[in-house]
Amino acid sequence: MPVNHDTTFVDNLTQNVAVLFHERVASSPQSEAYRYPRGEAWESVTWKQAGDLVDRLAAGLLSLGLEPEQRVGIASGTRYEWILADLAIMCAAGATTTVYPTTNSDDVAYILSDSECRVVFAEDDEQLAKLAEHQGDLPQLGTIVTFDGTADGERVITMDDLAARGDAYLAEHPGVIERTAQSIPPEQLATLIYTSGTTGRPKGVRLLHKSWVYEGAAIKVQNILDESDLQFLWLPMAHSFGKVLLSAQLACGFATAIDGRVEKIVDNLGIVKPTFMGAAPRIFEKAHARIVMMQQAEGGAKEKLFNQAFKVGTEVDRRKRAGQSVPLGLKLQHGLFDKLVFSKVRDRFGGRVRFFISGSAALNAEIADWFHAAGILILEGYGMTENAAGATVNHPEDYKMGTVGPALPGTEVKIGENDEVMLRGPHVMAGYHNLPEETAKTLTEDGWLHTGDKGSLDADGFLTITGRIKDLFKTSGGKYIAPSAIESKFKALCPYASQFMVFGNDRNFVVALVTLDPDAMASWAEENGMAGKDYTEIVRSEKVQEMVGGYIEELNGRLNRWETIKKWEILDHDLTIESGELTPSMKVKRNVVEANNSDKIAAFYG
Incomplete structure (x- = not known):
């Protein structure tokens, strides 16, 4: 299959995501669009079924007074309802503001306030509690729509409640969703994604309808994917990587099986049998x-x-x-x-x-x-x-x-x-x-x-x-070090590694902090007479220290002399999103790790 580098399609793009979605529904009404877990089974939805529900939800948002480009937040993990909400927001000419479900309440309040969200979709009671905690800081926030949380029928309503309001609105305004979709210019705001960032407050990135339409069309024109494919989607939908795969789906027409539970990925792959998947x-x-x-x-x-x-x-x-x-x-x-x-x-x-x-x-x-x-x-x-x-x-x-x-x-x-x-x-x-x-x-x-x-x-x-240019550092001997290159080499060598972080800016040698994967170490412990011991005791054991030391010695044999790791230490915990040391897309917040372990790093050079 030839690689298509034709760029003429850029001049003929569908004008917005709402029209792109409705075109997909019209061209593939009875084909499978989405599949999602319901208990132990998987439920399948056609494009026509998804399209009807999205239109009802979009009309529900219009009934709440949503105006073009006004922001609507989604605070939820990856699930079918997230996608319905996102499509409904854009079909109602609003703009989706994404919030990771792991975001702490202070940052949730900052994001929703900075974006001036008028409506929020909240996954469950945990997300509702974050909104309630900062209710006084969000005067512009009106209705909250919950997927699984406790509704009060007034300020907090369910998805079914929103769809029912949409039905009433459609009865009074027939054809309103189609007219709204056609009225959205390509340059209109579609999404505000707040970068999880490794420093400072998150920044809201303004992405337009034409951005997502282009992404889908650029993938389609290369003949990489088509309606015969099946995607497994687990990526955080608050991240642009997950969002771009939705654009590709609208353009190419393949079905998507959705389950954001990371611990279920391998099991789900065996059940779903996808033809492709995006992952970090x-x-x-x-x-x-x-x-x-x-x-x-x-x-x-x-x-x-x-x-x-x-x-x-x-x-x-x-x-x-x-x-x-x-x-x-x-x-x-x-x-x-x-x-x-x-x-x-x-x-x-x-x-497959x-x-x-x-x-x-x-x-x-x-x-x-x-x-x-x-x-x-x-x-x-x-x-x-x-x-x-x-x-x-x-x-x-x-x-x-x-x-x-x-x-x-x-x-x-x-x-x-x-x-x-x-x-x-x-x-x-x-x-x-x-x-x-x-x-x-x-x-x-x-x-x-x-x-x-x-x-x-x-x-x-x-x-x-x-x-990353900002991550490169220079030793006191004048040698430049690219830490990510060294770090990825170690993780390929050591099957127990979770994170490997290299430091040495303006120092005369390079050092590292190591974390080990808790699941891998639990298996190791069972095989090495330490079953039932906690993570900290396991990683501090002499046997683990020797094992990791062996892998670092092997790593050093593959590095330039000035890159070699002279001193290292295994941390007593793995990095997590909850601790603030990883971003929700699983990138290390190097500055946070360095600050949290400044005494350890200084001691290497003592």
């Missing part, structure tokens, strides 16, 4: 580590078979990508190992995956190669909230491992000063909400977006990201 690198790291540890626990002949299979698979893969022939003996071995080992790895992910899409942070090349050797393709892409998530992506028929692919059709990429990646296109934000000075720093007058990422373009236009 941490998901692939955990899956890789789990499979490797299971084989180590088996030991003996099975572990030897597993290791030999990946040795052969990696060599076959290397030869194929280099355009070299595969000797008959190696080919026969590979065929046998594919039946005995690789097919079982693929079955863990449902057995054509590719995964990795985004939101850098994927370690060794882990990508490992999956590829097993016949699982991970296509890395790149983007940020400020450009509606998608700027570049590898194509199933044209990819380079270790890169984030070429620009999407209609997107421009260039390398600016200090090797900064710069982006321009229909998807770039209109600016930061209520922050004109921040906007001026980030957007040039001619529309280029400063990403803050360091990168390079090869002769074929494939982009490689080498790290």
Whole structure:
């Protein structure tokens, strides 16, 4: 299938998401649109069913007096109702403001106040409590619609209540949703996504209808996905990566199975059997580590078979990508190992995956190669909230491992000063909400977006990201260090690693803080006579210290002398979103971790 880089579609885009959604409903009325868990079973919804309910909810919002571009918040985890609410808001010409369910009440109040939300969809009583705590700080907030929480029938109503109000409004105003949808210009505000940010207050990124319409069309024109595909969606919908996959669905017409429970991902993949899924690198790291540890626990002949299979698979893969022939003996071995080992790895992910899409942070090349050797393709892409998530992506028929692919059709990429990646296109934000000075720093007058990422373009236009410019540091010896490159190498080597954070700015050597995956360490403890011990006791044990030390020694053998880790310590807890050390998209808040452990880091140099 040829890669389509035609950009003429940009001039003929559907004008807004509401029209795009209604066009999809009209063209695929009886096809499956969404699938979601209901108890132990999965319930399926057609595009026509989803379309009817979205229109009723949109009319309900209009009955509440919602006006064009007025903000409506969604404070919820990823679930079918989140998508219904988002589509209803845009079909009513409002603008969705996203709130992570893990956001603390003070930040929830800040986001809803800064965005001037008039209505909020709140998932449950936990989210309702956050709103009640700051009721006095949100004078503009009127009705609250809850998915599962306790309604009072007045200020707090249910989704069914909102739909019923919509029915009454539609009876009085027939055709109002279609007219409203047609009236929305491409430049109208569709979404305010507050960046989880690693420093300071979150910033509201203003994304227009044309941004999301472009993203969907740019994916469709490449012939990557179509109506025969099935997506499994677990990503946080408050994050732009999740949102862009919804745009792709409207454009391409595939069905989506939705369940935001991270702990259920692997089980769900086996049940749903999707053809593709988007994920952050941490998901692939955990899956890789789990499979490797299971084989180590088996030991003996099975572990030897597993290791030999990946040795052969990696060599076959290397030869194929280099355009070299595969000797008959190696080919026969590979065929046998594919039946005995690789097919079982693929079955863990449902057995039908054509590719995964990795985004939101850098994927370690060794882990990508490992999956590829097993016949699982991970296509890395790149983007940020400020450009509606998608700027570049590898194509199933044209990819380079270790890169984030070429620009999407209609997107421009260039390398600016200090090797900064710069982006321009229909998807770039209109600016930061209520922050004109921040906007001026980030957007040039001619529309280029400063990403803050360091990168390079090869002769074929494939982009490689080498790290965040602000995260790069220089040792006192004058050597520049890219911490993310070292950190991802360690996580590929050590199957027990959760996080590995490198420090050493203006110091004469590099140090690291390590956290280990609690689930992995619980399994390790059972196999090493420490079952039932708590996490802190396990990671402080001499045996774990020796194990981690061995992996760091192996890592150092792969690094330049000035990059090697001279001192390190395992923290007594893993990083979490709740502790404020991870963003909701599972990125490390390096400055928070550094501040929380400043004494430990200083002691390394004592």
